Amino acid sequence: MxxxxxxxxxxxxxxxxxPIVAEQPTVLIMGEDSDGDSIPRNSQVYGRVINAISGQLQRNGFSVIDETLATVDNYSQGQSRRTDAELMKIAQSIKTPPIDAVITFTVFPTFRADRTTAWMNVLIKSRLINVSTHKILATVDRELPEYVETEPKCDENRQCAFKYVGKYARKLGQDVGSALAIKLRRVTLQDGTAPSSSLKQAAxxxxxxxxxxxxxxxxxxxxxxxxxxxxxxxxxxxxxxxxxxxxxxxxxxxxxxxxxxxxxxxxxxxxxxxxxxxxxxxxxxxxx
CATH class of the missing domain: 3.30.1360 (Gyrase A; domain 2)
Known part of the structure; x- marks a missing residue:
């Protein structure tokens, strides 16, 4: 004894x-479109949002993994209307490098039509999730400050809706990415470790x-x-x-x-x- x-x-x-230092988290950004009212992830709108969120995270020093490149050998590409369970299963299966956190986002357009035109707003709902513990670390929702005019009957035309959502997707995506970068930084610093330390720690x-x-x-x-x-x-x-x-x-x-x-x-x-x-x-x- x-x-x-x-x-x-x-x-x-x-x-x-x-001394201890935490690694920077490796992040995977995934479009979540299981809700039938959301924009499907195989549209150009999603590409603009992903690029905008990714750019903000990279500017803040986080490593962002491209889902297509990381999964091209093991998963069918271009799938839409995926569930939460499918997204987490994919994220956990990526081993090089292992994913620490997943950002899922959904794009919702809403319309109000009158006798002159169709008015539109866009909402992006996002979540930051720890892949290992499945804990939701943060949520960020962003929408336009007011409804904007589109075209008559745009609410009834899928391509018209995509066109106008795409006009605002990048700006909203940047706002979402900037807020998520701040919240992710906050999570990684919660243990209070010193930045000058030398012992590696999980992100x-x-x-x-x-x-x-x-x-x-x-x-x-x-x-x-x-x-x-x-x-x-x-x-x-x-x-x-x-x-x-x-x-x-x-x-x-x-x-x-x-x-x-x-x-x-x-x-x-x-x-x-x-x-x-x-x-x-x-x-x-x-x-x-």
Whole structure:
């Protein structure tokens, strides 16, 4: 027991003594058009909005991934009316590089017709979502300050509607992107880490499912102490706890490589033989 406490104390000193810096999040921008009243994502309007949001994020130092280039080998292109579940599945499947956050947006035109012309407004609704935890980090909605004139019966003509929505898509997209960049910056700084620090940290909170097999109760207690001591620890919850197995939902700001290395090193602190298997954010540590 004394040996374990000495090793655990050394682990805490090592992983907390180095300064910490968070990476900038890698962002994927995706058009969400499952609502039948929205503009479909295969229109030019969506391209203008994506470029506008992307430009604002890049100006603020964030890395933006092109969905088409990242998914061209594994997914059918040009699909429209995709659900939230489909969007998240695609985002989680991209591994080079892994996606930290997804920005989804929807474009809604609204019309008011009178005897002279059709008046139009445009609303862009957006969400910023943590890909790992599925937490909605921010929402931004932007619309024109007033209705603008279009053409008679433009509300009944799909191409006319697209033409006039397209005139304002870039400006609204820039407003949305600028606000999202500010909110994303705020999220990455919430842990209060210093910008001059040198120890890598994940850009956003990451959620892992950790399974520990064939350990006894005393070893489980030591495992929990180590998990709490690891760099970037936020919280954890026991999903399954039996006499020989434990499943933990683990939330952390640790970068992926460091966390998995710490799990391997934990076997030494426990003084047991074991194997670690990980696929993405799911890991299983088995005592041999």
């Amino acid at each position: 004394k040996y374990f406490l000495t090793l655990l104390a050394a682990l805490v000193i090592i992983i907390h003594s180095a 956003l909170q990451q959620a892992y499912t950790l399974t520990f097999e064939n350990f006894n109760i005393q070893e489980f207690n030591k495992i929990e102490e180590c998990l709490v001591a690891f760099t970037g620890y936020n919280t954890h919850k026991l999903l399954l706890n039996t006499s020989r197995n434990m499943v933990v939902w683990y939330k952390t700001k640790s970068d992926d490589v460091r966390l998995k290395r710490n799990l391997r090193r934990m076997l030494e602190y426990l003084d047991v033989d074991g194997q670690l298997q990980c696929v993405n954010k799911t890991c299983k540590l088995t005592k041999i």
